[in-house]
Amino acid sequence: MAPRAAGAALLALLALLGTLLPGPGGARTSVYPSKAIIPRGGSQRVNCSISCDQKATFGLETELTKKEVDRGNNWKVFELSDVQEDISLLCYSNCHSEQTVASVNLTVYWFPEHVELAPLPLWQPVGEELNLSCQVSGGAPRDHLSVVLLRGEEELGRQPLGKGEPAEVRFTVQPRREDHGTSFSCRWELDLRSQGLELFQNTSAPRKLQTYVLPSTDPHLEAPPVVEVGSRWPVKCMLDGLFPASDAEVYLVLGDQKLESNITYSGDSVLAKAWMEENEEGTHSLKCSVSLGEEARWTRGNVTIYSFPVPTLTLSPPEVSEWTTVTVECVTRDGALVKLNGVSAEPPGPRAQMKLNVSADDHGNNFSCSAALEIAGQVVHKNQTRELHVLYGPRLDQRDCLGNWTWQEGSEQTLKCEARGNPIPKLNCSRKGDGASLPIGDLRPVKREVAGTYLCRATSTRGKVTREVVLNVLSGQNILDIVIPVVAVILILGALGTAGYIYNYQRKIQKYELQKARKAQEEAALKLNAQSTPP
Numbered sequence: 001m002a003p004r005a006a007g008a009a010l011l012a013l014l015a016l017l018g019t020l021l022p023g024p025g026g027a028r029t030s031v032y033p034s035k036a037i038i039p040r041g042g043s044q045r046v047n048c049s050i051s052c053d054q055k056a057t058f059g060l061e062t063e064l065t066k067k068e069v070d071r072g073n074n075w076k077v078f079e080l081s082d083v084q085e086d087i088s089l090l091c092y093s094n095c096h097s098e099q100t101v102a103s104v105n106l107t108v109y110w111f112p113e114h115v116e117l118a119p120l121p122l123w124q125p126v127g128e129e130l131n132l133s134c135q136v137s138g139g140a141p142r143d144h145l146s147v148v149l150l151r152g153e154e155e156l157g158r159q160p161l162g163k164g165e166p167a168e169v170r171f172t173v174q175p176r177r178e179d180h181g182t183s184f185s186c187r188w189e190l191d192l193r194s195q196g197l198e199l200f201q202n203t204s205a206p207r208k209l210q211t212y213v214l215p216s217t218d219p220h221l222e223a224p225p226v227v228e229v230g231s232r233w234p235v236k237c238m239l240d241g242l243f244p245a246s247d248a249e250v251y252l253v254l255g256d257q258k259l260e261s262n263i264t265y266s267g268d269s270v271l272a273k274a275w276m277e278e279n280e281e282g283t284h285s286l287k288c289s290v291s292l293g294e295e296a297r298w299t300r301g302n303v304t305i306y307s308f309p310v311p312t313l314t315l316s317p318p319e320v321s322e323w324t325t326v327t328v329e330c331v332t333r334d335g336a337l338v339k340l341n342g343v344s345a346e347p348p349g350p351r352a353q354m355k356l357n358v359s360a361d362d363h364g365n366n367f368s369c370s371a372a373l374e375i376a377g378q379v380v381h382k383n384q385t386r387e388l389h390v391l392y393g394p395r396l397d398q399r400d401c402l403g404n405w406t407w408q409e410g411s412e413q414t415l416k417c418e419a420r421g422n423p424i425p426k427l428n429c430s431r432k433g434d435g436a437s438l439p440i441g442d443l444r445p446v447k448r449e450v451a452g453t454y455l456c457r458a459t460s461t462r463g464k465v466t467r468e469v470v471l472n473v474l475s476g477q478n479i480l481d482i483v484i485p486v487v488a489v490i491l492i493l494g495a496l497g498t499a500g501y502i503y504n505y506q507r508k509i510q511k512y513e514l515q516k517a518r519k520a521q522e523e524a525a526l527k528l529n530a531q532s533t534p535p
Helices: 003-020 476-532
Strands: 028-032 035-039 042-051 057-061 065-071 075-083 087-095 098-109 114-117 130-137 145-151 154-160 167-173 182-191 199-203 207-209 220-222 226-228 232-239 249-254 262-266 269-277 282-292 295-306 312-316 319-321 325-331 337-340 351-357 366-375 378-387 389-395 404-408 413-415 420-422 426-431 441-443 452-460 463-474
Touching (some): 028 087, 042 057, 057 075, 130 145, 130 182, 154 167, 220 295, 249 269, 312 366, 325 366, 389 452, 389 463
Parallel strands (some): 035 098, 226 295
Antiparallel strands (some): 057 087, 065 075, 087 098, 114 130, 182 199, 262 269, 312 325, 337 366, 366 378, 426 452, 452 463
């Protein structure tokens, strides 16, 4: 036991004995106040008094700095200064050669010098228990000191401050989503209201808590499994159920190259988009990583970069005369299969061929070849097309140029006459007699002057063909010449039809009357026979 503590205990014991056992003649020592609470370094006045029927000696026993500030016949007032810690003092007296004592207990209070909330984790998962530590240095008396944990202004817990320097008080909380960005702090409270003083308190600097939710599911990665060398292709990575989604970090990595991504946030979701281009053939790893707080989720995939040129399609020769044989051939790389339109009997392979005897109708036809190659379980296709050119002489038949047109004068018409051939033939149509040209195109209006018979000639380096074309234009008089006879014929036919109808109707009536008279005669004969027969 420390000397100061042992001395204090001895003084307390003597004071108790002096109080319980008064000296001869009832002598007693008393002190006021018997206890007091003062701030550390403060001062306190103590009144020591005795009851003795004769002159006695008395005083105050202490190690503290003291000063007698007042006195009477049987009392003295002492002022104690610079009291730094709790202490017990003795007032003593000698009466009739007997000593009595009385004690006074001074309690020193002082505020904690420092209070701090221990650093929080950078990120805290929602729903997981979090231990918070409040550290307090100094302060007394400890049995009147407590520590409060605050969330904002809300009190979450309270505990008495224990011993130790610094003293540590622990609290356990379960953070919520809504606690993200909330400030937590510690507050000490020194409650001396029971000692006639007040409640003293002070709060630490706040610390903000960041909570997060990262789902257990992995991100969804969208990317084509096979991509052609040199092409640009999109990649998407998305994850739902994040909080706060705007703090999530998303990375897209192709091989060892980080891709530049466009990241968007919506509610609790995050989406990263990137365009990729790779010129090296082979299988490359693709990774999408989403990190939030102290955790990360990722998804891996593979992208196969391939090179597959279009097949080679040849027409041999590419330009031929009519009724000539043409060879069509399609060739692709090893491992691929080609299909040439019009060829189905041959087994699939890297080469396909066909021969045909071409006509004018084949001119301008397109031949196509499709090549297929399986890469990483995916079938990719490449196509090639070639156009066939057939050389043939001029064509000028009914579908190209009608041989006869009949139009009404003043109407609006379009005259079409066009020769076919390869090379394209030159067409010349002139009217017999005066050599006027056939008005090919829009006629608005049609005039009688264009009527006549025309001779059309189509010529090219591959020959010549002619066709006679008649153009009739009907004027107003022409219409009357046609309409009047037509109307007359219609009227005659109508009159003949009416007369025939009347004649047939009359015959039917006569036939009906004869049949009716014959039936009446038969009924009369039957009746007469019945009357002449005896009963």
